[in-house]
Amino acid sequence: MESRTPPQLPGLLRKFLTRKKYRPAELSRQSGVPKPSISNILSGKRGAASETLAAFSKALGLSSGEAIEMFLASVQDSAKGDVRKVWEEVSNVVIGAAQSPALHSRGAVKGSPAAGSIPIFSSVEAKLKKGKISGEQIGEFPFHAENSQAGAFAVLVSGDAMNGPDSWIRNADVAVFNPISESAVKDNDVICLFVQGWKEFAIRRIQKDPRGILFLLPDNPSFPKIEVNPSKTPLTVFGKLAGSWRGQ
Numbered sequence: 144m145e146s147r148t149p150p151q152l153p154g155l156l157r158k159f160l161t162r163k164k165y166r167p168a169e170l171s172r173q174s175g176v177p178k179p180s181i182s183n184i185l186s187g188k189r190g191a192a193s194e195t196l197a198a199f200s201k202a203l204g205l206s207s208g209e210a211i212e213m214f215l216a217s218v219q220d221s222a223k224g225d226v227r228k229v230w231e232e233v234s235n236v237v238i239g240a241a242q243s244p245a246l247h248s249r250g251a252v253k254g255s256p257a258a259g260s261i262p263i264f265s266s267v268e269a270k271l272k273k274g275k276i277s278g279e280q281i282g283e284f285p286f287h288a289e290n291s292q293a294g295a296f297a298v299l300v301s302g303d304a305m306n307g308p309d310s311w312i313r314n315a316d317v318a319v320f321n322p323i324s325e326s327a328v329k330d331n332d333v334i335c336l337f338v339q340g341w342k343e344f345a346i347r348r349i350q351k352d353p354r355g356i357l358f359l360l361p362d363n364p365s366f367p368k369i370e371v372n373p374s375k376t377p378l379t380v381f382g383k384l385a386g387s388w389r390g391q
Contacts, residue, residue, distance in 0.1 A: 152216045153187045159203045159213075173202035191217050208389045212315035215301060260285045263297040263317065284317060284388075294322040295385060298335060298346070305333070305346050307362025316389050318346060320382025325373075333384035338369075339377045346384070 160170060167185065171178040176195055183189040191199070196217055200210040260283040284297040298318050305312035312318055312333075320335050328334060328349055336359075337344045347359035347369070357378075359369040371378060 151187070152191060152213065153185050155213055155216050156185060156199065159199075159205065159209070163203050165203070170199070170202055174198040193217075208315060211299075215299070215315050261295050261297055261319070263299060265299050265301070284319075292321045292385075296320055296322075296382060298344075300346065300387075304361040304363050304366040305348075307364070309348070309362050312346065312362075312384075312387050313389065316387050318387045319385045321385045323380060323383040325378070325380040328380060328383070335381045335384075337379045337381070338371055344381070 160167070165173070167178055167181045170176070171181055174195075176198055180189070180195070184191050184195075193214070196210075196214055199205075200213065205213065262280050263282055263284040265279050265281050281299065296319070298320065300312055300314060300316045300318050303314050306314070318335070323332075323334065328351075330349065330351055332349050333346065334349055335344055335346050338359075345359070348362060350358040350360055352358065355372070355374065357371045357373060359371060361368070
């Protein structure tokens, strides 16, 4: 979804090891994963199976959000990675955290499996089918935003372009969107959109110019501002941010 990839698995695993004050040998004892395998993962020589990541998550005491981030990094490190499997592996953790949702400046995402669910995507195609979002659906998200509407959908965020003082949407968060038309978008709205020529969708804050130019603004200052002229470069708006969820 973003032009810059999130931290790769070796660096992320080292960060969690440092915080826990574990050496690879201790992680091996606590997780049951052989030390040579851990060394190869840390050096980037090999990836990690989902069962290995689950064992690491438990041994390191990771939050559900951190577990999602580690699984997601593993998928992005592998050309054969399957983000659907990521969601399958961590969905039980997500559901288990139903009573401790993270807060977002634009609303809390809360609920429980009994409250119903909305589709969650890892990518969104540049088209709508019969008024519904189309893309790579990886499962169901068992929460709703306080102000969510009919047709709401969720996106598993990949990247830190919107991790800033105004939105705080981080890599591996789940962002919930309400459907909206391009004509209804207002300045400062955070939207999910696709621009012709891009490989993937993006989440950006919108600023309109009197000439009809749109500025796609990241909340993270290390990412560039993008200028789009809709009359020359078609774009598709999928939804407006209703809230976001972060594992606790």
